[in-house]
Amino acid sequence: MAFKLEPNFDWLYVYKGDQEDPILIGSYTGRDIPAELDTTSHVVQLVLQTDFQYIFEGFRIYFHDQGICGGHITxxxxxYIYSPNYPGQYHNNLMCTWTIEVNSQKGVKMTPVSFSLEENFDWLYFYKGEDGTIIGAYSGKDIPGELIVTDYIAHLLFHTSRNDIEDGFKIHFEEFDFMSVECPDPGVPNNGYRNGNRFTVGSVVLFGCDDGYVLLGQERLTCQSGIITMEWNFNVPGCEDPTHACVADGGRVMSEEEGEILPPFDPLTGNYRDNVFCSWILEADPGKVVVVEFLEFHLEYEKRCRYDLLQIEDYESLRKFLSFN
Structure with a gap:
């Protein structure tokens, strides 16, 4: 690019945006002009102003369409949202922002058609709502097959580094009715039941347990709009044999001749729950003793037992321990 104007007297002004309300993005004179100018608008204006004095060689500027870098779609x-210059490779050192605004009673569903960015250097960020709550950041080829924005406003921020470039992305978006997207089926707990078969936003399901079992968790769940999808307001509860349930206040007395003790478990992970204090009292007939046999044992290890532990005491010591705590 050749550029030579009379310094401080002849000027080239560069504007972007609507011709009725353009935004000045640079003014240049002499030989002072960047090697490359990238704009974020589909309209660019160049205005040359010269005085009545000396004349110079002027300029020769090459321009090309590299695709739209950002915009407000309403x-x-x-x-579709395309990376700049798609289907060609995008440029480095970009910062592009798109805002998608649909009907205020709808949400935005986005489906990547193609996606290839320089891994760990170039990123596409997704936000939702007027406050811009982040819902995801993706690089390389790692992006979900579908993204649900549970708001009528979605933002995409594309940031590239000064390093290598890739093929970019093409993402299809469409508005959707909240009533057409459901929370995941919560299922029915073992040894229990569920009332309610609607899983759309605002729907309520109730859980209960069969006779002889206790409910661990919330009885009532409501489907609501989450960060990136529809979700229940609480974890799905489970039903447990009360013999195995966690009893902290005074301990649970077990006087059967034999049986099993299990810690309270999380039905989602299958592991025992955290932040619990459980106690069981095993009571044998007079003249007999209690034999404890470990069939399985796997707790979080810490050499001083400061995290998870199972403590076995005789009844009198245990009673004092429980009353103290």
């Missing part, structure tokens, strides 16, 4: 129920 009034569309569906469409």
């Amino acid at each position: 009034g569309q129920s569906s469409g």
Whole structure:
């Protein structure tokens, strides 16, 4: 690019945006102009102003369309977002922001058609709502097959480094009715039941347990709008044999001749729950003793037993321990 104007007297002004309300992005004179100018608008204006004095060689500027870097999309129920210069490779050192705004009673569903960024250097960020709550950040080829924005406003921020470039992305978006997207099926707990078969936003399901079992968790769950999808307001509860349930206040007395003791477990992970204090009292007939046999034992290890532990005491010591705590 050749550029030579009379310093401080002849100027080239560069604007972007609507011709009726353009935004000045640079003014240049002499030989002072960047080697490359990237704009974030589909309209660019160049204005040359010279005085009545000396004249110089002027300029020769090459321009090309590298694709739209950002924009505000409103009034569309569906469409596409492309990385700049798509299907060609994008440029480095970009910062592009798109805002998608659909009907205020709808959400935005986005489906990547293609996605390839320089891994760990170039990123596409997704936000939702007017406050811009982040819902995801993706690089390389790692992006979900579908992203649900549970708000009528979605933002995409594309940031590239000064390193290598890749093929970019093409993402389809469309508005959707909240009532058409459901929370995941919560299922029915073992040894229990569920009332309610609607899983759309605002739907309520109730849980209960069969006779002889106790409910661990919330009885009532409501489907609500989450960060990136529809979700229940609490974890799905489970039903347990009360013999195995966690009893902290005074301990649970077990006087059967034999049986099993299990810690309270999380039905989602299958592991025992955290932050619990459980106690069981095993009571044999007079003249007999209690034999404890470990069939399985796996707790979080710490050499001083400061994290998870199982403590076995005789009844009198245990009673004092429970009353103290």
